[in-house]
Amino acid sequence: MSVVKQSWAEPFKIKSVEPLTMSTREERERVLRLAGYNTFLVPSKHVYIDLLTDSGTSAMSDSMWAAMMLGDEAYAGSRNFEHLVNAVRKYYGFRHVVPTHQGRGAEHLLSRSLIKPGDTVPGNMYFTTTRLHQELAGGAFADVIIAEAHDPHSTHPFKGNVDLQRLDDLIRSVGADRVPYVSIAGTVNMAGGQPFSMENLRQVRSLTSKYGIPIYLDATRLLENAYFIQRQEEGYSNWTVAEIVREICALADGCTMSGKKDSLVNIGGFLATNDKRLYEEACNLVIVYEGLHTYGGLAGRDLEAMARGIAESMSDDHIRARIGQVEYLGETLLKRKIPVVVPIGGHAVFLNARSFYDHLPQDAFPAQTLAANLYLQSGIRAMERGIVSAGRNAETGDHNRPALELTRLTLPRRVYTQAHMDVTAEAVGETYAERRKTTGLKITFEPKYLRFFRARFRPR
Ligand SMILES: Cc1ncc(COP(=O)(O)O)c(C=O)c1O
Structure with missing residues (x-):
């Protein structure tokens, strides 16, 4: 097939489906508390749209x-x-x-x-x-x-x-x-x-x-x-x-x-x-x-x-549709004036948590807070990519403080539809509308290596 076309569509049709789980806000409040406000610790049965990672989550043919x-x-x-x-x-x-x-x-x-x-x-x-x-x-x-x-x-x-x-x-x-x-x-x-x-x-x-x-x-x-x-x-x-x-x-x-x-x-x-x-x-x-x-x-x-x-x-049509979907989500969020990293990346849309919560200091873990609040709002799971992921300086023991404080909405390949992207954009919009109520998080448990996977938090 040709490399350049006007619009993209998935170069496959769906043969097998897996039902999604919906939950109430009260259920999600309880789940999030038990998970120490870390989306990595939320059991997937309590997740609606899972945008934690594109790692191992793609649909095989x-x-x-x-x-x-x-x-x-x-x-x-x-x-x-x-x-x-x-x-x-x-x-x-x-x-x-x-x-x-x-x-x-x-x-x-x-x-x-x-x-x-x-x-x-x-x-x-x-x-x-x-x-x-x-x-x-x-x-x-x-x-x-x-x-x-x-x-x-x-x-x-x-x-x-x-x-x-x-x-x-x-x-x-x-x-x-x-x-x-x-x-x-x-x-x-x-x-x-x-x-x-x-x-x-x-x-x-x-x-x-x-x-x-x-x-x-x-x-x-x-x-x-x-x-x-x-x-x-x-x-x-x-x-x-x-x-x-x-x-x-x-x-x-x-x-x-x-x-x-x-x-x-x-x-x-x-x-x-x-x-x-x-x-x-x-x-x-x-x-x-x-x-x-x-x-x-x-x-x-x-x-x-x-x-x-x-x-x-290694197919042009595959990769075009894959990145086309990421860009669709990114552009939908930009139209809603949500702060995202530009240009839109290949595997994920990265919310700029520093701008999203411009009233929070980095030590209140804005990107972690945003992932937690998005889950609470909608059951959609994202991942922190900021100060928590950056870990600590091996010599001084202080937090590494990266310039980028991001929350990642990562798209598994060939898994979700454009309607899921619309729902995601709406949920991010609702979380943004409530941003001023947010006070951030405090860390309560920190493992030795790759702390973002298992760290626990509580509201500040
Ligand atoms: C850029 C990059 N390198 C390496 C890895 C590590 O791969 P794995 O999770 O399969 O161990 C990842 C996984 O997220 C990654 O995104």
Whole structure:
């Protein structure tokens, strides 16, 4: 089918449905209190429209479900592993593939294999699990994203770009031998699902080549990044997204992948690399932490579904409808004058909680408060992406205070309809109308790692 069309529609029809649960405000008040005002702790049976995450929540196709019956559940060397390796080689172009149970499994293998204590890993903004694995391996993350990425109002089309001067200065100051790799995410989740441009990646490649430093992609939403390049970067409008993904990967040395996003599966991930030595070390570690290097913590059926999901995802019509739906929600909210991060990102609409609750200080957790209040209002579940997600400074123990204080409405792929988007926009509008009544939250329990998943709060 052609790449450019006037309007989009889902390139599928619905064969199986799952009923949604409606609840009363009184029920939601009780559930939220029991959940410590953290939407991660709300049981899904009490959720109406679940926009917590696009991770592992997508609808698989009939072909992917059929693949579940083709699982070759041999302990070693299953056929499904071969199919996965072939799919990764064909669509991403990397030679060696180590399956993992999900993205953070691959991050663990990469970090443990390449980072030595005292190293610095530059990246285009942190991601929670990526940074934690870098730190647990003894490294420190250094943000080298362009300044526009921290500004929710900047309409820069490629807010995921690296600031080349900052990267160069950093490499010179710590020394190239203390930079094991540069980590480039496409799209950048914490910046609002924002893409990098091909031109910028090419420049990063030529800079890092000068110093002999490899590039590892976080390819979790690389397809979404490729779509933005196709639509917004000069010279790519006649390329398919699959061709753009291959071109991006040709500029890198490997990637970590959460198949639970772009690849449309409910579980799965991989580490892919062209570096034989890294592959050998990752094979050593995967056997200790995940499972044999030909299954990496997954059943054969999961490997097969991921191989098919990768192939299915590389379709222009699919990605256009997927991002079209996100943009529809974003534009509907903008029409209602709700403060959202612009440009609208690939996988989610990010509400700007600082503007939404401009009377609350960041220490009152505005984005966490907004997620809680939206749930209370409507049963719609969103996620905090602000001071809670940013965690604490390992040395001072104080909160990290990110410039962006966001509440994420994340769209699972192929799950909800346009009417659900309208209902969501109405609910956000009603929550906005009541914003002045809000006093914010206080933290009452904080786990050691990745606190946003299990922290508990109470009203201030
Ligand atoms: C950009 C990015 N990288 C890595 C991960 C980690 O993947 P997983 O949740 O599969 O461990 C995620 C998951 O949310 C992500 O959004």
